Structures are given as structure tokens and as C-alpha cells.
Amino acid sequence: GIAFSPDGSKLAGTHAFTPGFTTAAGLGVWDAATGKRLGTLGGGLNAPVGGFAWSPDGAELAVAAGGAVTRYDAATRKELRRLPIDRGPSATALAWSADGRTLAAAVQEWETEEGQRDPKVIRITVRLIDADTGAEVRRIDGFADSLPVAALAFRPDGKELACAAGFLPGDEAAVNFPQPAKDA
Numbered sequence: 042g043i044a045f046s047p048d049g050s051k052l053a054g055t056h057a058f059t060p061g062f063t064t065a066a067g068l069g070v071w072d073a074a075t076g077k078r079l080g081t082l083g084g085g086l087n088a089p090v091g092g093f094a095w096s097p098d099g100a101e102l103a104v105a106a107g108g109a110v111t112r113y114d115a116a117t118r119k120e121l122r123r124l125p126i127d128r129g130p131s132a133t134a135l136a137w138s139a140d141g142r143t144l145a146a147a148v149q150e151w152e153t154e155e156g157q158r159d160p161k162v163i164r165i166t167v168r169l170i171d172a173d174t175g176a177e178v179r180r181i182d183g184f185a186d187s188l189p190v191a192a193l194a195f196r197p198d199g200k201e202l203a204c205a206a207g208f209l210p211g212d213e214a215a216v217n218f219p220q221p222a223k224d225a
Contacts, residue, residue, distance in 0.1 A: 105132035124175030147190030
């Protein structure tokens with residue numbers, strides 16, 4: 042993912058980096074006018090960034106990694122608050138409501154069967170959480186075939202949340218995901 046800050050002064054985007062010989066994903070932040078890299082947030086070998094969202098005023102970034110959503114000061118990149126997600130290693134998408142009070146997080150719940158090396162996705166949920174406390178306000182279940190949620194967006198008035206779920210036509214399913222639904 043990649044997104045400009047609300048005022049257009051900064052740009053944030055997920056990227057892979059390779060410490061040693063293992064690839065991880067972080068969130069880079071750049072000055073949009075100069076292209077100067079300002080820093081990297083979240084990520085790491087056991088906590089790749091799964092999604093991020095700018096706060097409505099652009100003062101903060103929410104980053105999903107390592108079983109939590111962490112809020113960072115956008116200017117200093119200092120951690121402000123860590124909001125744990127109760128199940129699943131990370132969220133795959135985030136959206137911040139226009140009023141700044143709610144974060145939507147798409148969460149994959151995993152299970153590793155005995156004798157299996159790779160975990161299997163057993164459930165996809167979207168959780169609406171209080172942006173200050175992390176308390177779950179609402180949970181949305183029932184995504185067909187446990188298809189991954191790739192993007193979330195609140196309607197500007199906050200009355201609806203759009204969830205983009207599934208694989209694109211022609212995509213090959215990952216080994217730990219079910220086969221794509223025909224109408225995904």
C-alpha cells in the first residue's frame with residue numbers, strides 16, 4: 042500500500058527490506074516534496090506490516106504489525122499507543138474514520154494443524170476498534186471462503202465501511218489460503 046498524508050506533505054508506503062537473508066516488510070515515510078526518506082515504522086522479521094492508515098488530520102499513522110495496531114506521531118515517528126488485536130498475527134488492512142474515533146482493522150485468524158508447516162487461515166474478520174483505547178466496538182464476520190481483505194475505506198460521513206476482499210481474476214491462491222472464489 043501507499044498513501045499521501047491528508048495535506049499531501051508526506052508519503053507512506055509498505056516495502057520489503059532484507060536484513061541478512063530474510064525478507065520483512067516495514068512502512069517507509071518520505072517527504073513528498075523532496076523525496077527524502079524520513080524513516081521506517083513497524084515491521085521486522087516476526088512482525089511484517091500488514092496495513093496502515095493516516096489519521097484524518099495527518100498528525101498520526103496507524104500501523105498494523107505483530108498482532109497490534111500501533112499509533113505513531115507522523116512528525117517524529119515516535120510510538121504513541123499500542124492497541125493489541127486479540128487473535129491473528131496482524132491486520133491486513135486499516136482505515137481511520139473521518140472523525141478520528143474509530144479504526145477498522147481486517148484481521149486474519151490462523152491455525153497450524155499438527156504436522157503442517159504453514160499456518161492456515163481459518164477466519165477473516167473486520168474489527169471496528171476505539172482509536173484511543175483499542176476496545177472492540179463491532180466485529181464483522183462472514184467473508185466468503187475466508188478470502189483476505191486487501192483494503193478498507195470509510196465513507197466520509199462514517200455511515201458505511203467498504204471492504205475489498207478476495208483475489209483478482211487469474212491470481213493463484215497462496216498455499217495457506219483457500220482457492221479463489223469464482224466471483225471474487
